[in-house]
Amino acid sequence: MKRIISLLFACLLFTIGTFAQTTWEVGNTTLTEYNLVTGVQLPWEILWGHDDHIWMTSRKGEVMRIDPETGNYTVVLERNVISNGSGEPGMLGMAMHPDWENTPQVFVVYCTGSAFNGDEHLSVFDWDGSALVNEEILLTIQAGGIHNGSRLLVLPDNTLLMTAGDVGSSSLAQLEGSLQGKTLRLNLDGSVPDDNPIDGSYVYTLGNRNSQGLALGANGIVYSSEHGQNSNDELNIVTAGGNYGWPEVEGFCNTIGEQAFCAENEVIEPLEAWTPCIAVNGIEYYNHEAIPEWQNSILMAVLGGLGGQYERLSVMHLADDGLSVTNEEQYFSSFNQRVRDIAVNPYTGAVYVAFNGTSYPGSGPNIIKEFRNESFASSLSDEIQLGATINAFPNPANDQIQLNWGMPLSEGSFEVYAYNGQLIENGKLRENSTSMKLQLSNWTAGSYFIRAIHAQGTITATFQVAH
Ligand SMILES: [Ca+2]
Ligand SMILES: [Ca+2]
Ligand SMILES: [Ca+2]
Known part of the structure; x- marks a missing residue:
């Protein structure tokens, strides 16, 4: 029965995905709007995974893995979280290990206990092909009813940034000895990096109120978004050892009192500030070249404030050196939905946007929409097009699966990997074949990845073995 329901659901989503949709004009580019996933509760983090799936945390305590072609998804982790995710705490930030092929691990932040006496855990899990398992808690800090930070970002040097909110106790943000109101930096095994600004401490920046956005830009520049109290939401550049001012300074150093504190503490001012919040x-x-009008910009999810009146996707255009914002454009405010997070398809340049309901602190059911430049996506090389259109049947499969790619391939070979990176099977493609079959009776249940290398390029597909 469960399978029938999920098949029906998959069909429904496929049907939705093939309907003609609304389009949006961005300069000379037309974006087509799709509903990728509907009926999910409070998506908090969405990211494009190294396995070419979209991964999502739900604030109510789940991690979901979503097929970007069909919107079909599976729940791969569940945890009990504070207030079942009905307030600000819950299951929040997530990131993937950068060496996914050899180390398929996922980092997740979630909050347990009560809102007034809670713990925020940063944990790492192994991906076994169908679930996140073998939890190791790397770090536990205080969770609060409000201001839990938690956004994660892996840096090119294989360290992990985590934003930590002030949990409503603003004075903690300037205390070097507290991990609250900070940006933290860890090695991927949870240890303190040798080159952190304070010896033996995770603290990487201080004076942060509640930062819930992190992104890596060009030239290694790291950007963060940060909630202000009533005024002065901020977009910042994250600099090691930097003091970002909270609670002594809000936004720019533009009052007499702030200027004295700023001078004494070398406070780093934001690139932009928004008042009211x-x-x-x-x-x-x-x-991405798919939307040239948005190149070299920060896409920023805007929840809209307590009254939900400013919600939108902001496109913050950057100067060539990435060190300042030249202008802001606003999109999608007409949905009147809190915009929580964004992910980008690295192949098609499509942008996925997670919505969170109409009012603070958000309510479900929610939707993840895709905005895609169809003319760019259809101009992609055979390699990508085939990757997007390869069909595995049945999927999930039991004893046998047929993979169809619709055009004859020559001089080809194939490799099938389990999601832990183990090579399961390899061989030659039949000359000018348009399909192949795999016998699965000896395979363990889980997710698999096939790569076919042929004269025209490489095609890939994922499929599930159920048994
Ligand atoms: Ca994201
Ligand atoms: Ca600041
Ligand atoms: Ca100020």
């Missing part, structure tokens, strides 16, 4: 959240650096 618009409630800034997830950010992504966008530089």
Whole structure:
């Protein structure tokens, strides 16, 4: 019965995905709007995974893995969280290990206990092909009823940034000895990096109120978004050892009192500030040729404030050096939905946007929409097009699966991997074949990845073995 329901659901989503949709004009580019997933509760983090799936945390305590072609998804982790995710705490930030092929691990932040006496855990899990398992808690800090930070970002040097909110105790943000109101930096095994600004401490920046957006831009520049109190939401550049001012300074150093504190503490001012607060959240650096009008910009999810009146996707255009914002454009405010987070398809340049209901602190059911430049996506090489259109049947499969790619391939070979990176099977493609079959009776249940290398390029597909 469960399978029938999920098949029906998959069909429904496929049907939705093939309907003609609304289009949006961005300069000379037309974006087509799709509903990728509907009926999910409070998506908090959405990211494009190294396995070419979209991964999502739900604030109510789940991690979901979503097929970007069909919107079909599976729940791969569940945890009990504070207030079942009905307030600000819950299951929040997530990131993937950068060496996914050899180390398929996922980092997740979630909050347990009560809102007034809770713990925020940063944990790492192994991906076994169907679930996140073998939890190791790397770090536990205080969770609060409000201001839990938690956004994660892996840096090119294989360290992990985590934003930590002030949990409503603003004075903690300037205390070097507290991990609250900070940006933290860890090695991927949870240890303190040798080159952190304070010896033996996770603290990487201080004076942060509640940052819930992190993105890596060009030239290694790291950007963060940060919630202000009533005024001065901020977009910042994250600099090691930097003091970002909270609670002594809000936004720019523009009052007499702030200027004295700023001078004494070398406070780093934001690139931009918004008053009244618009409630800034997830950010992504966008530089894909699919939407030339958005290249070299920060895409910023805007929740809209307590009254939900400013919700939108903001496109923050950057100067060539990435060190300042030249202008802001606003999209999608007409949905009147809190915009929580963003992910980008690295192949098609499509942008996925997670919505969170109409009012603070958000309510479900929610939707993740895709905005895609169809003319760019259809101009992609055979390699990508085939990757997007390869069909596995049945999927999930039991004893046998047929893979169809619709055009004859020559001089080909194939490799099948389990999601832990183990090579399961390899061989030659039949000359000018348009399909192949795999016998699965000896395979363990889980997710698999096939790569076919042929004269025209490489095609890939994922499929599930159920048994
Ligand atoms: Ca994201
Ligand atoms: Ca600041
Ligand atoms: Ca100020």
